[in-house]
Amino acid sequence: MNELNQILQQRRQKADELVELGTSLFVNDFKPTHRIQEVLRAGKDITGETPAASGPVSVAGRVVGLRNFGKAAFLHVQDETERLQVYVKRDLIGQEAYASFKKWDVGDIAGFTGPLFRTKTDELTIQATAVKLITKSFRTLPEKFHGLTDVETRYRQRYVDLIVNPEVRDTFRRRVEIIHLIREFLVNRHFMEVETPMMHPIAGGAVARPFRTYHNALGMDLYLRIAPELYLKRLLVGGFERIFEINRNFRNEGLSTRHNPEFTMLEFYQAYATFEDLMDLTEEMISWIALEVCGSMRITYQGQEVDLSPPWQRFTMDQALVAVAGLPVDLLQDQAKTRQLAIDKGIELDANAGHGKVKTSLFELLVEEKLINPTFVTAYPTEVSPLARRNEKNPEVTDRFELFITGREIANAFSELNDPADQRQRLEKQIAERGEDEEIPPELDEDFLRALEYGMPPAAGEGIGIDRLVMLLTDSPSIRDVILFPHLRPEK
Numbered sequence: 181m182n183e184l185n186q187i188l189q190q191r192r193q194k195a196d197e198l199v200e201l202g203t204s205l206f207v208n209d210f211k212p213t214h215r216i217q218e219v220l221r222a223g224k225d226i227t228g229e230t231p232a233a234s235g236p237v238s239v240a241g242r243v244v245g246l247r248n249f250g251k252a253a254f255l256h257v258q259d260e261t262e263r264l265q266v267y268v269k270r271d272l273i274g275q276e277a278y279a280s281f282k283k284w285d286v287g288d289i290a291g292f293t294g295p296l297f298r299t300k301t302d303e304l305t306i307q308a309t310a311v312k313l314i315t316k317s318f319r320t321l322p323e324k325f326h327g328l329t330d331v332e333t334r335y336r337q338r339y340v341d342l343i344v345n346p347e348v349r350d351t352f353r354r355r356v357e358i359i360h361l362i363r364e365f366l367v368n369r370h371f372m373e374v375e376t377p378m379m380h381p382i383a384g385g386a387v388a389r390p391f392r393t394y395h396n397a398l399g400m401d402l403y404l405r406i407a408p409e410l411y412l413k414r415l416l417v418g419g420f421e422r423i424f425e426i427n428r429n430f431r432n433e434g435l436s437t438r439h440n441p442e443f444t445m446l447e448f449y450q451a452y453a454t455f456e457d458l459m460d461l462t463e464e465m466i467s468w469i470a471l472e473v474c475g476s477m478r479i480t481y482q483g484q485e486v487d488l489s490p491p492w493q494r495f496t497m498d499q500a501l502v503a504v505a506g507l508p509v510d511l512l513q514d515q516a517k518t519r520q521l522a523i524d525k526g527i528e529l530d531a532n533a534g535h536g537k538v539k540t541s542l543f544e545l546l547v548e549e550k551l552i553n554p555t556f557v558t559a560y561p562t563e564v565s566p567l568a569r570r571n572e573k574n575p576e577v578t579d580r581f582e583l584f585i586t587g588r589e590i591a592n593a594f595s596e597l598n599d600p601a602d603q604r605q606r607l608e609k610q611i612a613e614r615g616e617d618e619e620i621p622p623e624l625d626e627d628f629l630r631a632l633e634y635g636m637p638p639a640a641g642e643g644i645g646i647d648r649l650v651m652l653l654t655d656s657p658s659i660r661d662v663i664l665f666p667h668l669r670p671e672k
Contacts, residue, residue, distance in 0.1 A: 184319075191318045194283045198313070203280045205316040210291040212240040217261035223296045223304040231295035231307050239264060239306065240291040240314060242343060243284065244321065253281070254305075257292060258343075265305040266292045272309055280313070287317030335660050336668055348661075354473055355650045355662055359426060361469045362446055362646075369461075371422040371448060376411035378404060378428065382625045385409035387566075387610070388431040390620065391441075404430035409567065409641065410628045412449050413596065416639050417631045424448035426646065437658040438588060440666050444646040451637040455579045455595045458640045459556050462583060462591055463490050466554070466649070473653050481586050481655055487553055488585075496559035497543050497577075505546035512539065532613065536561020536576065549587035556581045560594075566606045568594035585652055593642030600632035 195205055214222070214237045226232050241259035252269040270278040272294075284290065294309040321344055322330075334341040334348075341348050363373065381400065383390040385407035393402050408427050415423050426446050433439065450457065467477050470488045477488040501507045511517050515535045522529060527541045540561060551557075559577040562570055568578035580594035597603050604624070611622045650662040660666035 187320055188318055191285060191316075191320075194285065195316050195318070198280060198283050198316070201276075201280050201283075203313055205313065207312070207314055210240055210312050210314050211238070212259075212291060213238040215239070215261045216241065216257070216259045216264045219264060219296070219306075220262055220304060226296050226298060226304065229297055229299065231297045234295070236293050236295050236309065237306065238291060238293040241289065242317075243286055243288050243290055244343070246284070246286050248282065251278075257290065265299070265303050266294075266308055267297075267299075267305050268292075268308045268311060272307065273311055277311060281311055284313060285317060285320070287319065287321045288313060289315035289317070332668065335666050336671060338664055351650075351654045351656060351662060352664060354654050355646075357473055358469060358650055358653060359646065361472055362426070362465070365465050365468065366422075366424050366448060369422070371424045371450075372420060374412070374415060374420070374423050374425055376408045376415075376425060376427070380405055382623050383620050384625050384628070385411075385567075386431075389433055391430050391432045406431055407445070407643070408447055409643075410625060412447060412641070413636060413639075414628065414631045416449055416451055416596075417634055417636045421451035421637070421639075422449070435667065437660070438648070440647070440659050440663055442667065443659070443663075446644040446646055447641065449596070449639050449641040451639045453640040454638075455558070455581055455593050455640050458593045458642050459494070459581055462593070462642065462644070463492050463554070466590075469649075470653060479653070479655075481652055482657055484552055484586060486586060486652075492554040492556060492583075494556045494558065497539060497557055497561070498559065500547045500551075500555075500557055501539065501543055504550050505542070507542070507546075518542070530613075534561075534563045536563035540564045548584060548589070551584035552586055554583065554585050556583055565594065566610045567597055567603075569597045570602070588648055588652075589645070590648055590652070591642055591644040593640060596636070596639045596641050598632060598636040598638060600629050603632055604629055 198205060216239050219237055219239060239257060239259065241257040243255050244258045244263060245256040247254045251271070252267065255266050255268065256263050257266055268278070268281060273281070291312040291314055292306050292308045292310070294307045297305055297307055299305050321340065367373070379393070379402040381402060383403040383406055386409065388406045390403040390406050393404065394400070395402050405427070407429055408425050412423060412425060424446060426444065428442060429445050430442050432441060435441070467488045467490055470477050470479060479486050479488065495503060498512055501512060502509055511521065518535065519529065519538050522538050522542055525542070525545055527545060529538060529541065558581045559571065560568070560580040560582070562576055562578050565578040565580050568580040571577050571579050578594055582589050583591035597606070607624055611624070614620065614622070647659050647662050650656070651659060654662060656662050
């Protein structure tokens with residue numbers, strides 16, 4: 181018999197013995213009067229080993245530590261907010277209750293009632309006058325649940341990870357706080373939160389491989405949302421001028437420390453604004469959130485110092501290739517030389533890849549990972565920006581930016597294309613370049629083009645990767661550290 185089965189058998193035996201003693205294993209009638217954090221706060225002024233006369237408190241939570249001394253025991257109970265010590269003595273709770281208590285295990289969920297006092301080591305403690313088993317646990321909690329050898333187990337059994345690692349619980353509390361602050365920031369600037377479909381009849385809004393499903397009643401294929409962009413732009417046509425959606429997107433692509441097939445994005449649009457307006461707004465929003473969450477705009481990410489204080493650095497893509505990658509200006513202006521450099525660097529290029537796509541590939545290879553402090557990169561080639569507005573002075577590039585922090589793309593934004601003829605031409609070119617693809621039919625979103633023909637006001641739109649922003653502000657090395665239940669290969 182392996183160790184796990186032996187433990188399960190021992191705990192089931194204890195459970196049977198508890199039932200014989202008349203103890204219910206799963207009850208739902210215990211009502212705590214306080215959360216543990218409230219008890220700790222209220223008990224700050226309590227001194228001495230004599231129980232306070234202020235009256236008893238009742239708390240409930242999971243037993244995470246237990247030291248039994250025969251006729252008495254000390255344990256720690258943990259709820260969502262904190263952990264607290266409890267002193268259980270046979271003479272105080274009665275012999276029958278104590279006999280049942282002695283068969284409890286670490287991991288059990290229980291309730292405790294009694295006055296507060298401080299031990300000789302000055303630890304605030306409940307002196308239990310009543311104890312109650314609420315839920316029996318059949319599996320042991322690991323003493324240590326961290327380190328490289330346990331990483332996959334932590335992700336797979338997130339429920340255990342959350343029990344034993346307070347820093348993990350703190351990460352997800354911060355995630356909730358960050359999303360709340362995003363909403364507060366945008367709502368205070370008159371943006372309206374909306375919801376758009378998560379199942380699309382046409383895979384669009386971004387270049388990515390979709391997940392496909394089938395709707396029986398309609399008799400049609402549907403695609404899980406790659407991006408909400410085209411529906412949000414329909415709302416601009418409809419007259420909503422400032423909108424945002426915090427949305428789940430799905431892309432049937434690889435797994436890595438930066439990518440999960442299901443991820444969270446903030447996408448927002450503002451009519452009568454340009455991409456430059458959104459640079460200012462983004463700089464203000466992220467630096468303010470960092471100050472609220474981290475207490476400073478100067479943070480550390482995986483040992484690197486990052487200064488989020490405005491103003492942030494701004495480069496065009498060509499300027500970044502010169503200033504960061506050290507490429508000569510005249511080389512970037514020579515299409516043949518630029519292409520040869522990309523080939524020499526091991527970049528695989530399609531035969532029909534134009535000058536803009538080649539430069540973008542060089543930028544991704546030579547520049548991105550070096551952009552540690554916040555950097556806006558603008559003037560992306562039109563060739564790689566099918567939904568962005570062309571720059572009026574130079575139609576070879578678009579009014580677009582991407583924001584990089586710690587070498588990662590955090591945001592992507594542009595002044596939106598609202599010319600239906602230009603949009604149709606670019607979508608047709610995108611489909612032609614994609615070629616034959618059994619999973620993505622070569623289908624234009626005619627309804628979106630029809631919406632543009634009614635007239636969409638000039639606008640700027642942006643997408644911010646919530647997961648990557650949370651990684652940055654919680655110093656988390658992997659996207660799996662900030663997603664409660666990341667996708668994993670099947671368990672062996």
